[in-house]
Amino acid sequence: MSKAFIPTAARPGVITANDLREGHNVWMCEDGWTPDPAQATLYEDEAIAELALLKAIGQDNLVVGPYMVEARRGPNGPEPTHFREAFRQKGPSNYFHGIQTTKKSEAAHV
Amino acid sequence: MFDARPSDTDYVRHRVSQFRAQVARRLDGSLTEEEFRPLRLMNGVYLQLHAYMLRIAIPYGTLNPDQMRMLAYLAEHYDKGYGHWTTRTNMQFNWPKLVEIPDMLDHLASVNLHAIQTSGNTIRNTTTDAFAGAAADEITDPRPYAELIRKWSTDHAEFQFLPRKFKIAISGGKRDRALVSAHDIGLRIVEKDGQRGFEVWVGGGLGRTPMLGSVIRDFLPEQDLLPYLEAIIATYNLTGRRDNKYKARIKITVSERGLDVFKADVEDDFKFRRLEFHGVDQEALAEFRERFAAPAFRNAAVDGFEAERAANPAFRSWTDTNLHPHKIDGYASVIVTFKAPGATPGDASAEQMHLLAELAEKYGHDDIRVSHDQNVVLPHVHKADLPALYLALREAGLATANAGKTSDIIACPGMDYCTLATARSIPIAQEIAEHFRAVGLEDEIGKLNIRISGCINACGHHHLGHIGILGLDRAGVENYQITLGGDGYDIPAIGQRAGAGFPAEEVVPAIDRLLRAYLEIREDENERFIDAYRRLGPAPFKAALYPETVDA
Numbered sequence: 201m202s203k204a205f206i207p208t209a210a211r212p213g214v215i216t217a218n219d220l221r222e223g224h225n226v227w228m229c230e231d232g233w234t235p236d237p238a239q240a241t242l243y244e245d246e247a248i249a250e251l252a253l254l255k256a257i258g259q260d261n262l263v264v265g266p267y268m269v270e271a272r273r274g275p276n277g278p279e280p281t282h283f284r285e286a287f288r289q290k291g292p293s294n295y296f297h298g299i300q301t302t303k304k305s306e307a308a309h310v
Numbered sequence: 311m312f313d314a315r316p317s318d319t320d321y322v323r324h325r326v327s328q329f330r331a332q333v334a335r336r337l338d339g340s341l342t343e344e345e346f347r348p349l350r351l352m353n354g355v356y357l358q359l360h361a362y363m364l365r366i367a368i369p370y371g372t373l374n375p376d377q378m379r380m381l382a383y384l385a386e387h388y389d390k391g392y393g394h395w396t397t398r399t400n401m402q403f404n405w406p407k408l409v410e411i412p413d414m415l416d417h418l419a420s421v422n423l424h425a426i427q428t429s430g431n432t433i434r435n436t437t438t439d440a441f442a443g444a445a446a447d448e449i450t451d452p453r454p455y456a457e458l459i460r461k462w463s464t465d466h467a468e469f470q471f472l473p474r475k476f477k478i479a480i481s482g483g484k485r486d487r488a489l490v491s492a493h494d495i496g497l498r499i500v501e502k503d504g505q506r507g508f509e510v511w512v513g514g515g516l517g518r519t520p521m522l523g524s525v526i527r528d529f530l531p532e533q534d535l536l537p538y539l540e541a542i543i544a545t546y547n548l549t550g551r552r553d554n555k556y557k558a559r560i561k562i563t564v565s566e567r568g569l570d571v572f573k574a575d576v577e578d579d580f581k582f583r584r585l586e587f588h589g590v591d592q593e594a595l596a597e598f599r600e601r602f603a604a605p606a607f608r609n610a611a612v613d614g615f616e617a618e619r620a621a622n623p624a625f626r627s628w629t630d631t632n633l634h635p636h637k638i639d640g641y642a643s644v645i646v647t648f649k650a651p652g653a654t655p656g657d658a659s660a661e662q663m664h665l666l667a668e669l670a671e672k673y674g675h676d677d678i679r680v681s682h683d684q685n686v687v688l689p690h691v692h693k694a695d696l697p698a699l700y701l702a703l704r705e706a707g708l709a710t711a712n713a714g715k716t717s718d719i720i721a722c723p724g725m726d727y728c729t730l731a732t733a734r735s736i737p738i739a740q741e742i743a744e745h746f747r748a749v750g751l752e753d754e755i756g757k758l759n760i761r762i763s764g765c766i767n768a769c770g771h772h773h774l775g776h777i778g779i780l781g782l783d784r785a786g787v788e789n790y791q792i793t794l795g796g797d798g799y800d801i802p803a804i805g806q807r808a809g810a811g812f813p814a815e816e817v818v819p820a821i822d823r824l825l826r827a828y829l830e831i832r833e834d835e836n837e838r839f840i841d842a843y844r845r846l847g848p849a850p851f852k853a854a855l856y857p858e859t860v861d862a
Contacts, residue, residue: 221337222407223362261339264357282786284725287734288359292726294654294736297390297405298360 205268206250207243214240214278215249215256216288217266225288225299226263227278228256233263235299237289238277243268321465322419325426329353330412337409352432354425355411359729364403364411365428366418367435370442370456370480371399371680375667378678380421382663388414393663395648395656397720397771398477399437399680400428404727426464431472433463433543437479439487440681443604444643444689446635449499450506452482454598455535458591462536469543473550474558476543477515480508489682490514491522491802492774494560495542500529507531512542512572513564516768520804521561524569526576534584536591541580545572605675605690607638615693625700627753628711633696634687642696644674644688645681645713646703651747653707655721655739656684665706673699682771683720685713716752716760716825717743720771724764724781725788731764733781733788738762738817745818746825755825757838761796774798776840777821778805788814792821794851795843808852809859820855827854 207213214237215228226233227240234240243249249268256266269285271278280286291298329349336346350356354365366381373381381401385393388410389403396402406414418424427434436456443451459478463469469476480497481488490496496511508530514523530538542560549572550563557566564572619626634643646666648656658666666686670678673695674688681687691699703709712718719742722728724735739762746752761775765782772778778793789811796805812820825839831850832842843851853859 218357218361220343221409223357223360223405225360260342261337264343283788284359284783287725291360292404292736293734294657294726294740295390 205270206246207268207270208246209244211270212242212244212273212278213249213268214242214271215253215266215268216240216285217256217263220260220262220264223264228252228266233259235302237280237299238274240271240278242271242273242278319419319422322422322424322426323416325353325424326412326415326419329415333408333412348430350408351429352426353411353415354428355406355408356429357729358404358727359725359731360727361405362408362411363727364406364414364425365396366401366403366423366425367428368400368423368680369460370436370438370453371440371682372442372453373678373680374421375670375676375678377421377423378663378667378670380417380423382660382667384414384417385658385660385663392657392659394654394723395658395680395684395686397682397684397722397769398435399440399682400435401680402723404723429475430470431474431476433459433466433469433472433476433478436460436463437477437488437493437682439481439483440679440685440687441487441634441643441689442482442679443602443677444634444636444641445483445487446637447484448482448637449484449501450482451602451604452480452488452497452499453602454595455497455499456480457598457602458536458595459539461594462539462591468540469547472543472547473552473563474555474560476546476560478539486799486802489771489774489798489802492516492771492798493523495539496523497535502529505531508535510538510542513561513569515559515561516771516773517559518556518766518768519559519562520768520773521565522802522804523561524564526569526573532595533592534580537583537587538576538580541576541583544579544583545575549575605677607641607675607690608692610640610692610694612640612693615696618697622697624711625697628700628709629696631711631715632709632713636690638690640694641690641692644691644696644699646686646688646708647710647713647718648685648708649712649718649743650707650710651717651744652740653743654736655719658686662706662708665702665708669699669702683718685718712752714757714759716746716755716758719743719760719762720775721762722764722769724762724770728764728769730767731781732766732783733764733790734814735762735764735770735779735781738779738781738790738814741818742821745822749822751825751829754829754835755839756835758825759796759798759840760821771798772796773804774802775805776838776843777824779817782811784811790814790817792817792824792855794848795840797840801844806848808848808855810856823854823857824851827851 510527511523679687721735721739725731763770793805
């Protein structure tokens with residue numbers, strides 16, 4: 201299960217969760233949480249990642265259910281490696297709803 | 311018609327104010343997520359793949375126009391303009407914000423709707439036949455009993471922490487349209503020696519271990535309903551497994567302990583339970599019967615209906631497929647499918663909900679039903695009104711003549727929304743519906759139940775599909791297993807896996823091969839897919855699905 205994923209340099213990861221108040225997906229970034237997965241911090245070191253995840257779990261007043269999941273380094277930031285995370289980063293396929301509506305560059309050629 | 315009583319409304323409002331306070335305490339840090347989670351689930355609030363989800367109970371699928379308008383209002387003001395009919399005749403909103411859910415629940419309370427016990431290990435919304443109170447083959451309207459069960463099970467102190475969730479269905483027709491054998495408890499209304507009662511089924515369910523239930527009582531007198539239900543659930547509560555979530559449903563309890571052993575415990579408990587019931591339940595039942603009294607049906611000529619059928623092939627086609635026989639001459643029950651080609655099965659826009667409310671008032675004696683196949687039924691429409699009703703539905707994209715056909719697919723939300731899903735369901739349903747419309751085979755194929763689930767929890771009832779499709783994650787890629795021969799109606803059966811799964815892009819070609827093979831080998835156009843499957847067995851159908859295996 202993705203929640204037990206431990207990142208390494210070969211298989212880095214990001215920390216993701218849901219916003220407590222509104223429910224949308226968020227990713228841990230340098231200065232908190234962002235709804236833009238491309239801004240997420242990419243963790244390649246197990247110890248640093250573990251500390252970051254503990255910090256995320258400690259932010260129970262901001263987010264729900266934080267977990268570490270595999271990601272790869274892309275030209276514009278971390279990218280998902282599994283289709284489940286790809287859907288979380290985009291939104292549903294039956295309507296133009298969710299995160300895809302706010303990603304202007306991608307929306308142009310959807 | 312169900313009319314809300316002040317006592318109900320007061321209780322629901324009390325629960326909303328409790329939940330509002332719980333949300334506030336969660337936001338100010340007084341409650342952790344671990345503490346809050348069971349509280350939100352008790353109020354139907356899930357956290358899904360992209361957002362929170364609110365599941366609203368629609369008791370036995372019955373709505374009045376004001377309630378339907380309220381659902382439309384919530385869709386417009388708190389969601390993205392639509393809601394989703396579920397296979398348990400509830401409505402789910404996919405995009406509510408936690409901070410706004412107490413307001414949504416307050417609005418719902420104003421029309422006596424709520425989300426209590428739509429989650430958690432409790433007795434869930436009792437479901438029934440969407441044609442209850444209208445069907446020509448009905449012994450009696452099951453909804454007064456369903457309401458009795460709802461009243462009894464809501465906040466029932468003994469049954470708030472069962473080993474697992476618990477689902478009851480009740481059917482009053484000669485034909486079971488409530489999937490009685492696929493529920494934890496299923497009730498079929500029967501008559502014996504002039505007395506009314508129930509054939510009681512127990513231990514059915516789908517999910518990862520699909521099983522059809524068994525009859526635990528051939529005939530349960532009407533007045534013993536609640537004590538007997540209580541005895542079954544109390545026995546399950548004490549003997550059901552709590553060590554393993556996947557073995558906690560009553561179907562496992564009954565199959566592991568054996569029906570005879572389980573039944574003996576139930577009957578022992580029943581002797582005592584029965585003494586606790588002193589007739590209050592029967593008084594309530596008598597009151598509910600009055601509240602569900604049939605509307606004032608009218609007499610009118612049906613000449614206009616027949617003339618329109620003769621003149622308008624599209625109308626004729628729609629009336630051939632989307633009407634269900636009514637007990638009153640001149641009336642029909644109308645199936646409004648939410649399965650137009652390209653549509654998401656079960657999704658209703660706010661505009662469509664407003665229209666249905668208006669049409670129910672104008673033509674349908676103020677009565678609306680949600681069916682387990684994710685459609686809506688107007689149970690009482692005079693045939694004289696059908697031409698006008700059809701026109702209004704058509705303008706809203708709700709007059710697709712496909713009830714019970716290939717494109718009338720049940721599909722769970724799948725990985726487009728659900729956090730438990732292992733693959734998507736909706737795009738597969740859309741592609742199949744569009745394909746068979748495009749190639750023009752839907753009418754030729756006739757009656758066919760396709761059911762799609764996006765994980766083994768089987769919310770899309772794939773085991774009961776003549777053709778079932780189960781979406782799985784195979785090494786990080788969506789993959790779809792096909793099951794054949796399931797049936798939720800006349801001869802209940804669990805579909806059997808046909809063979810290896812297909813990648814997403816190969817599902818439509820596989821179903822196309824399967825159905826073209828069926829058209830070749832069926833005896834005549836009256837032999838449905840499921841009938842041909844039962845006559846011939848799986849071999850010719852598997853050969854169509856896996857031609858390369860046969861060639862090799």
